[in-house]
Amino acid sequence: MSMKRAITLHQPTRLEIGAGTVAKVGEWAAGAQRTLVLTSGSVRSHADRLGLPGDVKLFDSIPPEPDDIALTAALEVAADFRPDCVIGLGGGSVMDIAKLVACLWDGAQSLADVVGPDKVARRLSRLAQVPTTAGTGSEAGIRALVTNSETRAKMAVESPHMRADLAVLEPELTFSLPPDVTAATGIDAMAHCVEAFTSLRAHDMIDGFARMGITLVGRYLRRAVEDGRDTEARNGMMLASYYGGICLGPVNTAAGHALAYPLGTQLHLPHGLANAIVFPHVLAFNAPVRAEKTAEIMAALGLGASSDSAKNAELAHEFCASLGIEMRLSHHGATEQALSGWAEEAHAIRRLMDNNPRDMSVADVRSIYAAAF
Structure with a gap:
């Protein structure tokens, strides 16, 4: 019987859902001095709707199927910027990379160190997830997938440190999806x-x-x-x-x-x-x-x-x-x-x-x- 098995359920600390909720991101980020927005080129224009305070840096080079090379590029940007907040704005690939960047940008741990369950040591930045597709559900969970660029195998990282502080389900951000x-x-x-x-x-x-x-x-x-x-x-x-x-x-x-x-x-x-x-x-x-x-x-x-x-x-x-x-x-x-x-x-x-x-x-x-x- 499945009820005999103990399970642990992790969800975002705060969930906003409904038309207009994208405005909640700026409210949540109040007081942040440096916010890094990770996104992709097709949806980068939505970043203007977040209403973010302070110094905002946009990195929009995350591919649809991110590999370790793409993660390294994002980590280099984050290490230079040292963000208070990291925001994943996009599909599941973007949000997966955002989870890892929020935990690894100081270089104390590499991707190889954290592949598998419960190997991430800590979170470095506050994390918000803003999906622009309705498919992966990455904003809800604590797992990230990255492709090994040499073997093409998927590498899975799972940690409660990657749980979002805020997830915003704004339907209007998906209007432009074909x-x-x-x-x-x-x-x-x-x-x-x-x-x-x-x-x-x-x-x-x-x-x-x-x-x-x-x-x-x-x-x-x-x-x-x-x-x-x-x-x-x-x-x-x-x-x-x-x-x-x-x-x-x-x-x-x-x-x-x-x-x-x-x-x-x-x-x-x-x-x-x-x-x-x-x-x-x-x-x-x-x-x-x-x-x-x-x-x-x-x-x-x-x-x-x-x-x-x-x-x-x-x-x-x-x-x-x-x-x-x-x-x-x-x-x-x-x-x-x-x-x-x-x-x-x-x-x-x-x-x-x-x-x-x-x-x-x-x-x-x-x-x-x-x-x-």
Whole structure:
């Protein structure tokens, strides 16, 4: 029984959600002398809305899939600036880098020193997270992922020192997201909830957040895709993403994300898109051992649940494709020759694969890639 397992839940000290809440960032930062805003070029204009006091430095060179080289560049800027406050303004990649910069900019610890759980010694700067997408839920948690530039493997750092002092879910910051990005990041948020909900490490408390997140995706994702300025839908998706972020902490994801990572590091697909492509197939693969929960998921998304795994895959695939997501790997530059290597790479990500409710062999992984091809 999952209630027998003890869990620890970390959330931001303060959460603001709703239209207009971006103004809360400047209020929170009152008294700061030096504030470092980490962002990316596509959303850097939103920094003007934060109303920050004192000396403000903007670093907007964080790529969509940050590696250790990008982290080093951000740390060098921070070491020179010595910020009182660090603000992550952007998607999950930006917020992950912000967590690490807020803890490591003095150089006392390197990235290699802190990979894994509970190795970060302290926080150096106050930390605010302001997401501009509704997908990763990074603002809710204490984990950061960085790609090793040599091996292309994901390195995970987890520490309560990386918990945000403030998280602001401002729906208007997502208005400019194009429909395809809205759809893919929304499926990523849903995947966080679904994978935690069906995980071997599932917990009744986290199941509650997962259910709420999946229900919000079923209610609001299509509306957000069809009308990017639908404030209620954008608000609902930001909350769904936040709930997904909560799920990542004490439970985490499973095979779906393990299969998505090689598509990001090797094929350079955006993380949300990679998760969307494999989602229907992993959901169907796990359905035989999570029949009741699969039925709940399908119902929450407005789909007809089936005892036939192939039918579940078809319905979930249609759900994603109907949102405008190109679900065929072959249309994203994949080759059949690469599938076996990616399968071995995904299968080796044991920190996630070991959470999956049904054992998945290398051959199973390749079959899923082939089905998505």
